[in-house]
Amino acid sequence: MTGPWDADLLVVGAGPAGVAAAVMASSLRMRTVVVEAEEVGSKLRAIGSLENVPGGWSAGPELADALAADLSRHQELGRVTVLQGRVVRVTGREDRAEAVLDDGRVLAAAAVVVATGVTTLTPADVPWVDAPAAPWLPPLWRAAADGLEGRRVVVLGADRPLGTWLRAHPLAKVQFDVLFPAGDRYKTAEVAEEQRLRLDEITQVGITPAPNGFRITAEHAGGGTHSFVVDAVLTNMGSKPAALEGLTLGTDGYCPPEDQHPRVLVAGDLKGSRMQRIAVAMGDGSRSALTPYYQAQAGTG
Ligand SMILES: Cc1cc2nc3c(=O)[nH]c(=O)nc-3n(C[C@H](O)[C@H](O)[C@H](O)COP(=O)(O)OP(=O)(O)OC[C@H]3O[C@@H](n4cnc5c(N)ncnc54)[C@H](O)[C@@H]3O)c2cc1C
Structure with missing residues (x-):
């Protein structure tokens, strides 16, 4: 595949889906440009324990290092370029696809794979948390155990990373007050036996900065309001699609691949809220690179 553009394939995001797309494309001799924001x-890198990725992987950082090594190998072969940057918009045109970066750069290729995954929900995204004056609150899944031991910690939401974090830190001497809305109730079953948690269903939580911590005002689902001060607040409320301008969104904000321009391919977690797994993302990424390859072979790309 050759053309007047920057590459045969642009890949936005270098998670499992994006790296799989780039490696597959490079193996097919497609000139590939990968743009990664982080x-x-x-x-x-923040997944301490893995048990569902074929190949013997048991921790996320090792797999991340292996993916980085894969990309480096293909860079050395001269077929992949990795750019540090954040894409803000993708556009499918009749003869090309374009990606616009936040610094104004515009890249063009025969097709673009968008594999930007999901981002963590913040208090501003959910109706049950009121935290206008609170500074940025870090997500639980990125938290190190060291800084939390012996401190009073509130976790907002009972999303699945709670169980993952506790399994990854079996010896951490932490005590989490987990304040969760009714919608998260079904997720608490897998951590119900965990001694290091106090699970508390609430209808509303207010958070304001206090000396050395935060004041929490929790309205309990069973009735009554409780106000107390904690050392730290971590968020664990779920995620939302990291969709880019120019993509067609479904009603849930995700980006169904079949609704996009033919030159704009979506892979990995960004496709939908189900099936968000590493191995699935890798398969998706590989497939998304094969699509423009076969279109070009057939003379339709
Ligand atoms: C705490 C936790 C535990 C998990 N545990 C497991 C597990 O045990 N097993 C499992 O199978 N899955 C697990 N997952 C899910 C798994 O991480 C995802 O399914 C997988 O990473 C999805 O891959 P992806 O490539 O679609 O997206 P991501 O891995 O999210 O990669 C997207 C990449 O795109 C980049 N990006 C985003 N926006 C832009 C932009 N605008 N411009 C440029 N780059 C951008 C991001 O920086 C990121 O590197 C876990 C997730 C979390 C949070």
């Missing part, structure tokens, strides 16, 4: 496999 670092290769950034999300994987």
Whole structure:
């Protein structure tokens, strides 16, 4: 595949889906440009324990290092270029696809794979948390155990990273007050036996800065309001699609691949809220690179 553009394939995001797309494309001799806002496999670096990725992987950072090494190998072969940057918009045109970066750069290729995954929900995204004056609150899944031991910690939401974090830190001497809305109730079953948690269903939580911590005002689902001060607040409320301008969104904000321009391919977690798994993302990424390859072979790309 050759053309007048920057590459045969643009890949936005270098998680499992984006790296798989780039490696597959490079193996097919497609000139590939990958744009990554943070670092290769950034999300994987915070996953302490893995048990569902074929190949013997048991921790995310090792897999992230292996993906970075894969990309480096293909860079050395001269077929992949990795750019640090944040894409803000993708556009499918009749003869090309374009990606616009936040610094104004515009890249063009025969097709673009968008594999930007999901981002963590913040208090501003959910109706049950009121935290207008609170500073940025870090997500639980990125938290190190060291800074939390012996401190009073509130976790907002009972999303699945709670169980993952506790399994990854079996010896951490932490005590979490987990304040969760009714919608998260079904997720608490897998951590119900955990001694290091106090699970508390609430209808509303207010958070304001206090000396050395935060004042929490919790309205309990069973009735009554409780106000107390904690050392730290971590968020664990779920995620939302990291969709880019120019993509067609479904009613849930995700980006169904079949609704996009033919030159704009979506892979990995960004496709939908189900099936968000590393191995699935890798398969998706590989497939998304094969699509423009076969279109070009057939003379339709
Ligand atoms: C705490 C936690 C534990 C998990 N545990 C498991 C597990 O045990 N097993 C499992 O299978 N899955 C697990 N997952 C899910 C798994 O991490 C995802 O399914 C997988 O990473 C999705 O891959 P992806 O490539 O679609 O997206 P991501 O891995 O999210 O990669 C997206 C990449 O795109 C980049 N990016 C985003 N926006 C832009 C932009 N505008 N411009 C440029 N780059 C951008 C990001 O920096 C990121 O590197 C876990 C997730 C979390 C949060």
